[in-house]
Amino acid sequence: MAVQFESSVKQVPYSQERVYHKLSDLNNLASVRERLEQFKDKFEGKLEDMTFDQDSLTIKVQGISLTLRIIEREEPKCIKFEGDKSPVPMNLWIQILPVGEEQAKMRVTIRAEVNMFMKAMVSKPLQEGVEKLADMLAMIPY
Template identity: 55%
Template structure:
């Protein structure tokens, strides 16, 4: 398994506010308009899962497999070209601010590792950047 971690992102909202939003995927409705349609198509979700269709990757479905309130939400791919887990950790900095990190562990075949490691690391960082910009109110 290969591991990819984002840098730590500062969030100007409390740990509880961030956790409450990311632990219920039906809240994605709030950010639907910010998702570029040329990058992601067929975006659907419910409380516990999200499915996207990305060019050159295909359809990917993530399911929440664990909620550790208020500090972590863990996801597992249920439909993806490569099996992977993703988790979002949220830690308090103060009563009104927190910090976040996104981690992905992927089962990448040895022959593909050199080719996909860079784009995967970039993707993890972009997910963390996007999560850092969400209004958690």
């Protein structure tokens, strides 16, 4: 059974193109890695580590590693990821829409394949996770 979780819409004070180009090459997140300590506070100490290359991002949360790999880029509006070696099959996508010349809005969506029993266990953490990820992405200087 597929369950889907969406973040609220986040306002970003940068153009759609700038946001897309920063997020579509994950090597650009080096500045985020340097500020990981600040983000750890936002994740209430649950985020332990973050590594990445051009097409994948691995985060370690409470001892569990999750790798997301970019599977599709739809310039300049969407980046789609697929879970690689994740505990449950999942996809994540970041939608970026223009609001003005120097402003955009974004939403993060996660879709996971879980059974009925797992749905009850993962719903709250996934909804919180998608919201915190969107908050983190909205704070990045693009």
